[in-house]
Amino acid sequence: MxxxxxxxxxxxxxxxxxxxxxxxxxxxxxxxxxxxxxxxxxxxxxxxxxxxxxxxxxxxxxxxxxxxxxxxxxxxENKSRKIKKSNPVQDTNSPHYIQRLLIEQKIYKSLLSTNYILRIKAPKKMGKTMLINRSLEKLKAKKKYRIVSISFQEADNSHLSELNKLLRWLCANVSSQLELPVKLDDWDNLTKEFGSKVTCNNYFEKYLLPELKCPMVLFLDNLELLRINEI
Known part of the structure; x- marks a missing residue:
């Protein structure tokens, strides 16, 4: 495309x-x-x-x-274009980044697993995002994966403070990054019947994932914002 x-x-x-x-x-x-x-x-x-x-x-x-x-x-030619970033920590070849080869290998192997949830918890400025980016780049280079990156920093406060709005925002965001039509017209009716968690789960399992012809990695960043907003 x-x-x-x-x-x-x-x-x-x-x-x-x-x-x-x-x-x-x-x-x-x-x-x-x-x-x-x-x-x-x-x-x-x-x-x-x-x-x-x-x-x-x-x-x-x-x-x-x-x-x-x-x-x-x-x-x-390529969907992604590398741009120069002001923050050197975000550059995968930055001398400011401290390589952690054993951890990177462990993350990479975990990403190859099916139905695997990987959580990285560390202090700020440690380079968590850079650590993940290096693993994702390696994954994209060797395997056919669709990678979706979601930062909760991009969500409005109204989305972060209400679970139903957050999950709907997540579904729409993932659909957009996968360049698939956003099919949420029945969201309100479905959430009344099944609740927002089940509706979100069904959206992924019955619509998004069957549309893909390869595995997907969903990267969620700035999760701490959910705790701040007490969802």
């Missing part, structure tokens, strides 16, 4: 929009998922042709400048 990413000119235009609006505000106005908006603006991952055209229409309709293919956005 062809993916699109902003050019330098497009990125400069979008930054003007982002200065006035948050990801959530742009998401609502453009009728795009917040994660998709984040991918477009941050520019570290390509989005589908449909998504970039919806975003382009939003820009040209609401702002006094054009937003066109080739000049403002272009096809990218």
């Amino acid at each position: 062809t993916s699109y990413i902003l050019t330098k000119a497009g990125h400069e235009k979008v930054q003007k929009i982002y200065q006035e609006n948050s990801f959530s505000e742009i998401s609502k106005k453009a009728d795009l998922h917040r994660t998709t908006v984040s991918k477009i603006i941050v520019g570290n991952e390509g989005v589908s042709s449909k998504s970039i055209k919806i975003f382009s229409n939003y820009v040209t309709t609401n702002y006094p400048f054009s937003f066109e293919e080739c000049f403002d956005y272009e096809e990218c």
Whole structure:
């Protein structure tokens, strides 16, 4: 599937929009998922042709400048594009990262297991995210896996403070990253009958996972925010 990413000119235009609006505000106005908006603006991952055209229409309709293919956005060969990050700890080859080969090997082997939950608990600035990223890169290089990365830092406070909203947000977010249609029209009716936990579980088992032709790794970051909001 062809993916699109902003050019330098497009990125400069979008930054003007982002200065006035948050990801959530742009998401609502453009009728795009917040994660998709984040991918477009941050520019570290390509989005589908449909998504970039919806975003382009939003820009040209609401702002006094054009937003066109080739000049403002272009096809990218790979879905992901490596960008230079300001935080050196996030760079997989950063000299600031202390390698923990035995732990990395253990994580990698765990990720190869079926129906496995892996939890990494350590102090801040230890490099947990970097540790996982190194293992995920190794996994992507050698195996056919779909990797979905969810950071609860991207969720609104309203999502973090109510379980039903959080699980619905999670389902929508994962669907978006897998580039699958978000099928949550019956969510409210189903949660009344089965509860939000069962409904979320069924969404994954009966819809998302059967759509995939390879295993999926779901990476959840900033879990401490759930405890802060007492879900």
